[in-house]
Amino acid sequence: MHDKSSSDIRKAEVLKARLKELPVNIIKGFLQVKLE
Secondary structure, three states: HHHHHHHHHHHHHHHHHHHHHHHHHHHHHHHHHHHH
């Protein structure tokens, strides 16, 4: 039970990190398209 909850917390932390990086990735992709 404890292992499951800790893995869920880890998944949530990974998801938060991805959400933080998402705008940066979108901007980078947009700039690459404009430069090409």
